[in-house]
Every structure is written in C-alpha cells, then in structure tokens.
Amino acid sequence: MIEWSESQRMIQKMVRDFVEKEIVPQIDAIEYEGVPPYDILRKMIKTFGMDAMAKMEFDKQIAREEAAARGEVKEKKERAEGFNAMAAEEAAMRMIPIIEICRHAQGLVTAMGVSVGLGGGAIMSKGTIEQKKRWALPLLTLEKVGAWAISEPNSGSDAFGQMKTLAKRDGKGGYIITGAKTWITNGPYADTIVLICKLDEEGVAPEQRKIVSFILDKGMPGLSAPVIHGKVGLRAAITGEIVMDQVLVPEENLLPGAQGLKGPFGCLNNARFGICWGALGAAEACWHTARQYVIDRKQFDKPLAANQLVQKKLADMQTEITLGIQGALRLGRMMDDGSATPEIVSLMKRNSCGKALDIARSARDMLGGNGISDDFGVIRHLVNLEVVNTYEGTHDVHALILGRAQTGISAF
Numbered sequence: 001m002i003e004w005s006e007s008q009r010m011i012q013k014m015v016r017d018f019v020e021k022e023i024v025p026q027i028d029a030i031e032y033e034g035v036p037p038y039d040i041l042r043k044m045i046k047t048f049g050m051d052a053m054a055k056m057e058f059d060k061q062i063a064r065e066e067a068a069a070r071g072e073v074k075e076k077k078e079r080a081e082g083f084n085a086m087a088a089e090e091a092a093m094r095m096i097p098i099i100e101i102c103r104h105a106q107g108l109v110t111a112m113g114v115s116v117g118l119g120g121g122a123i124m125s126k127g128t129i130e131q132k133k134r135w136a137l138p139l140l141t142l143e144k145v146g147a148w149a150i151s152e153p154n155s156g157s158d159a160f161g162q163m164k165t166l167a168k169r170d171g172k173g174g175y176i177i178t179g180a181k182t183w184i185t186n187g188p189y190a191d192t193i194v195l196i197c198k199l200d201e202e203g204v205a206p207e208q209r210k211i212v213s214f215i216l217d218k219g220m221p222g223l224s225a226p227v228i229h230g231k232v233g234l235r236a237a238i239t240g241e242i243v244m245d246q247v248l249v250p251e252e253n254l255l256p257g258a259q260g261l262k263g264p265f266g267c268l269n270n271a272r273f274g275i276c277w278g279a280l281g282a283a284e285a286c287w288h289t290a291r292q293y294v295i296d297r298k299q300f301d302k303p304l305a306a307n308q309l310v311q312k313k314l315a316d317m318q319t320e321i322t323l324g325i326q327g328a329l330r331l332g333r334m335m336d337d338g339s340a341t342p343e344i345v346s347l348m349k350r351n352s353c354g355k356a357l358d359i360a361r362s363a364r365d366m367l368g369g370n371g372i373s374d375d376f377g378v379i380r381h382l383v384n385l386e387v388v389n390t391y392e393g394t395h396d397v398h399a400l401i402l403g404r405a406q407t408g409i410s411a412f
C-alpha cells in the first residue's frame with residue numbers, strides 16, 4: 001500500500017518482531033491488570049538503541065547551545081529548501097515504529113510520547129541549559145517518567161479561559177503553587193511534571209495573568225498525583241490528577257522560554273504529529289482484522305467478503321489509511337524543513353483521528369457480535385481512538401482552528 005524503502009521495511013520488521021515477542025504477550029497485564037508500561041518501554045528503547053541516540057542528539061544540541069552562549073557560532077537550525085530526501089527518510093523512520101506499536105497498544109505510545117515528547121520536549125525547547133541537563137535528559141532516555149499538565153477539571157478545550165492553578169511569588173525568590181490538574185497521562189508515576197499555570201501578581205487583573213510553566217519534582221511537599229480509576233480507553237497509559245496544595249517551587253524550576261500561549265502550544269505540535277501516525281496504526285489493525293474476519297465468516301452460504309457492501313467498506317478503509325499515511329509523511333517532511341504551520345498539524349491530527357475512529361467503528365460492526373469481544377482487539381482500538389480523538393485538542397476544536405484560519409473569525 002505504501003512504498004516503503006528497503007531500510008524502512010527493515011525497521012518495520014524489527015519493530016514488528018519486537019512487538020509480537022515482547023509487547024503482545026503483556027498487553028492484557030498492561031491494559032487490564034494495572035501493570036505500568038514503563039519497563040517494557042525501557043526494554044524497547046534499549047533494544048533499538050533509542051536511549052543512546054537520544055543522548056547523542058542531546059549532546060549535540062547542548063554543545064551547539066553552549067557554543068552559541070559563548071558567542072562562537074550562530075545557533076540557527078538550517079532550513080532545507082524543497083523536497084529533502086534525507087528528511088523524508090528520517091520522518092518515516094521515526095514514525096514507522098509508532099504505527100507498529102499502535103497496531104496493538106496505542107497507550108504505550110501515549111505514555112512514551114508524553115514523557116519523552118511533551119515533558120522532555122518542553123524542557124528541551126523552553127528550558128535553560130542547566131534545566132535540560134538536570135531534567136530533560138533522563139526523560140528523553142525514559143530513565144525517568146515525565147508528565148505534562150495543562151488540563152483542569154473546569155478547563156479542557158478552553159485551557160486558559162478558566163485555568164485556576166496559580167503560582168504566586170513567595171517573596172524569597174521562589175513560587176507557591178496551588179491548584180489541581182486532571183486527566184494527566186503518567187501523572188501518578190511521574191518523576192518530573194511540566195506544569196502550566198498562571199502567575200498571580202499584585203495589581204494584575206485575573207484576565208491579564210501571565211501563563212507560565214514550572215518543572216515539579218515528585219515528592220515536593222504538598223504535591224500529590226492520585227490515579228484516575230474507571231477509565232475504559234487507553235488503559236496502557238496511566239492517567240491521574242495532579243493536586244498542588246501550596247507547593248513551594250524554587251526559581252530554578254521556572255521554564256524561562258515557556259511564557260505566554262506559544263510555550264504550551266509549541267510543544268503540542270510535535271505530540272499531535274505523533275498522534276497522526278499512531279491513530280492510523282490502530283486503524284490499520286482494525287482493517288486487517290475485519291478483512292480476515294469477512295473472508296473466514298460465512299453467512300447466507302457465502303463468505304461475508306463476497307458481498308459488495310462489505311468489499312466497499314474494506315475499500316474505504318484502505319483508501320483512508322493510504323491517504324492518511326501519505327499526508328502524515330508529507331507533514332513529517334514539512335516539520336523537518338520547518339514549513340509546517342500549527343493549522344496543518346491540526347488538519348492532519350483531526351483527519352487521522354476522525355478517519356481512524358470511523359474505520360474502527362466500521363470494523364467493529366463487520367465483526368458482528370464478535371466485534372464486542374476483546375478477543376479480536378477491535379473494540380479496544382475503538383475505545384482507544386475515542387480518547388485519541390479527544391485529547392491534544394478535540395476533533396471539533398481542530399475544526400474551529402481551521403475555520404478561524406480560513407475565515408479570520410474565531411468561533412471560540
């Protein structure tokens with residue numbers, strides 16, 4: 001369906017073999033028995049040398065930044081012009097493993113993506129060199145677990161409108177933070193939490209408060225992270241609340257580059273890009289399961305697959321997945337050459353999740369009553385995709401972002 005190159009196919013096979021051997025036998029324990037996903041993720045990272053690669057990339061970035069701080073070189077990322085074959089190859093190499101894992105357990109990618117991409121990524125893009133060395137590197141290698149917390153009980157899509165978590169200067173160079181976050185991936189296991197809140201300053205009206213980000217460490221007095229129970233989707237990624245009761249946070253934990261709306265939204269673009277691929281991986285698994293099922297199952301003296309209506313459903317699935325992967329690949333190239341706007345990321349996140357969810361619903365239906373059984377995996381993908389369609393900006397909120405870009409009128 002997609003013309004992967006030889007080296008891409010090799011990576012695909014290696015990851016597929018690892019997933020079959022190491023992840024699939026543990027899925028039930030992770031999804032249903034509350035076994036945390038971090039050990040299996042660490043094993044994967046080590047097996048593929050991803051920790052060593054992350055460390056190498058980290059060292060390169062820090063060396064560049066330190067040289068720039070000494071005034072030796074300009075700290076500027078080269079922007080490639082036009083089609084860049086190397087960038088295309090890299091984009092695919094990064095994303096093929098996501099598809100392979102999400103064919104079985106999307107929650108694993110969520111747990112890793114939030115820790116490495118959102119937690120580690122926020123510190124790498126908005127932190128000082130010291131903060132990167134102290135907090136980001138252990139997140140990038142998954143030696144430590146990270147979380148990224150913006151959502152609150154009363155503010156989800158309207159993340160800042162009703163945000164109640166406030167940081168106040170303590171008069172001794174630090175901050176006191178009080179408030180609560182909810183639906184935070186990895187929260188209960190997080191060693192490091194990137195927290196987005198508002199700054200409560202003397203003489204500043206509530207609607208004018210600045211948005212700021214802090215790094216919180218597990219165990220800080222007044223900080224707790226209870227698990228949210230009863231979640232039926234994406235169970236492989238553990239979710240919790242973050243409760244802060246007058247948590248004293250030193251100045252060195254403030255992320256200097258993450259002030260204002262651009263701070264949190266910049267981090268979300270990368271996470272949304274990963275979701276584009278993962279959702280399609282889950283959709284692909286549903287399509288393949290449905291295809292095999294309708295070939296094997298006979299009704300009215302012939303295989304279900306012999307019905308035109310059924311074949312059309314398979315053709316629609318194949319079409320949307322193929323177009324979605326091509327679009328995601330193109331977006332990866334644009335991200336690598338620096339030309340991707342937040343709107344194109346919204347478009348692709350919305351498309352991949354919405355289409356994947358439709359495919360999972362259709363596959364579930366094609367399996368009839370068996371589609372309700374977890375033995376076939378389709379219903380699990382379906383509930384996982386319901387989550388993915390909601391987090392990192394809901395399907396409709398991404399439509400509003402596109403609507404605003406087209407009309408110049410913000411509907412939210």
Ligand SMILES: Cc1cc2nc3c(=O)[nH]c(=O)nc-3n(C[C@H](O)[C@H](O)[C@H](O)COP(=O)(O)OP(=O)(O)OC[C@H]3O[C@@H](n4cnc5c(N)ncnc54)[C@H](O)[C@@H]3O)c2cc1C
Binds near residue numbers: 148150158412
């Ligand atoms: C499993 C899981 C993991 C998560 N992980 C994290 C995490 O790690 N960190 C984090 O900060 N958050 C996380 N979230 C929170 C997630 O980002 C929010 O759930 C999401 O942003 C939606 O917010 P909400 O749930 O408050 O829904 P709401 O914002 O209340 O939206 C409810 C419905 O109203 C619609 N809606 C909202 N505004 C408008 C409008 N103006 N016009 C039309 N329709 C509208 C939405 O599209 C949606 O359908 C997670 C959520 C889940 C379920």
